[in-house]
Amino acid sequence: MAKGRVTFDYELCKGCNLCVEFCPVKILELDKTQTNKKGYNIVNVIDPDKCIGCAFCAMMCPDSVITVERLK
Numbered sequence: 438m439a440k441g442r443v444t445f446d447y448e449l450c451k452g453c454n455l456c457v458e459f460c461p462v463k464i465l466e467l468d469k470t471q472t473n474k475k476g477y478n479i480v481n482v483i484d485p486d487k488c489i490g491c492a493f494c495a496m497m498c499p500d501s502v503i504t505v506e507r508l509k
């Protein structure tokens with residue numbers, strides 16, 4: 438199985454939750470306890486080792502917050 442690593446440019450996030458909904462392995466979640474400077478909730482990667490690098494999250498994000506690296 439491919440592996441990936443996701444990073445977020447948190448200050449651009451608007452907390453819309455689309456990336457969370459479309460991640461096929463369900464490793465993203467909206468962090469209700471943290472906001473960026475604009476006041477939007479940011480996204481946590483709850484189990485980074487399970488990322489398969491599919492980039493669905495980055496494709497769905499309307500604000501280009503997410504960068505996906507394929508590790509192999």
Ligand code: SF4
Binds near residue numbers: 459461489495
């Ligand atoms: S690259 Fe795919 S598996 Fe990894 S966080 Fe994004 S949607 Fe989930």
Ligand code: SF4
Binds near residue numbers: 457
């Ligand atoms: S899709 Fe983009 S803007 Fe929406 S919660 Fe995810 S990272 Fe933030």
